[in-house]
Amino acid sequence: MGKALGDILGLAAGVAVSPLPIVAIILVLATPQGRLNGPLFTLGWVAGLSALGGVMLAIGGAGGSSAHQQPATWVGVLKLILGILLVLVGIRQWRHRPAGASQAELPKWMAAIDRFSPVKVLGLGIALSAANLKNAPLTLAAAASIGSSGLATGQQIASLAIFVIIGSLGILAPLAVFLFLGDRARNVLGGWKDRAAQHNIAVMAALFFVLGLKLLGDGLGILTS
Structure with a gap:
């Protein structure tokens, strides 16, 4: 299980560093129903990662993702x-990317978040x-790594749960x-939102490139082993 976790920790960190979703949940928390909508957004996030990873694990199990204690060829091709x-x-x-941080623009739908139903x-x-576009490939790659590790079903589920967390x-x-800092939360979250919004594109571009190179290396390693 240790090897599987080693393969997915970097991918999980890449999913965690997602400026746009961070801005989105901060805006959700700032709505009048923030105490309801914040946990709902988080539940949706966790459910999305879990469902996508679970589907990939099921496909891997059906497709024989582990061959002779080594990842199957299709896992290398996928990565x-x-x-x-x-x-x-x-x-x-x-x-x-924008020429300056002040030119960064958020998606127009974010302006309507305060009118979103639960x-x-x-x-x-x-x-x-x-x-x-970033999280889905990373989740699929992580689940493929877990499925090709040869672990028992329970350990695969536990590994996916760690990835999701x-x-x-x-x-x-x-x-x-938001839940524990009380009145101070507004200033703290406001600062986080501004920085995440300003540097969203540059951070995402760097993450796409670095994590893409990692998956390329992993895939080539599987195909040439």
Whole structure:
């Protein structure tokens, strides 16, 4: 189980460092129903990562992802494809980054978060985790690594749970600040939101590129072993 965790910890950290979802949950917490919508957003986030990872584990189990105690060829191909995708997206985002932090713009839908119903907030959490262009490939790659590790089913589930917990730290931190810091939470979260918004594209571009290279290396290592 230790090897599987070693393979996924970096990927989980990459999921946790997600500026846009961090901005989203801070905006959700600032709404009049923040105490309800914040946990709902977090629940959606955790459910999205868990469902996507669980589907990949099931596919891996059905497809024989572990062959002779080594990851199967298709796992290497998957990581190679995901790595190439992330590198290309990272390059594109870096080339199109704003010239200055003051020019960074957030998606227009964020302006309407205060009007989201609880169901929409839950769906937003799911979408920003499972349908995110960075998080989805990282979650699929992590689940493929777990599925190809040869671990028993219970240990695979435990490994995926650890991945989800670490990958959710970026969302859990603002929620904890909101719930436990009282009046000070507004200033703390406001500072976090401003920094995350200003540096969103640059941070994401760097993460795409670095984590894409990691997956490329992993995939090549599997295919050439």
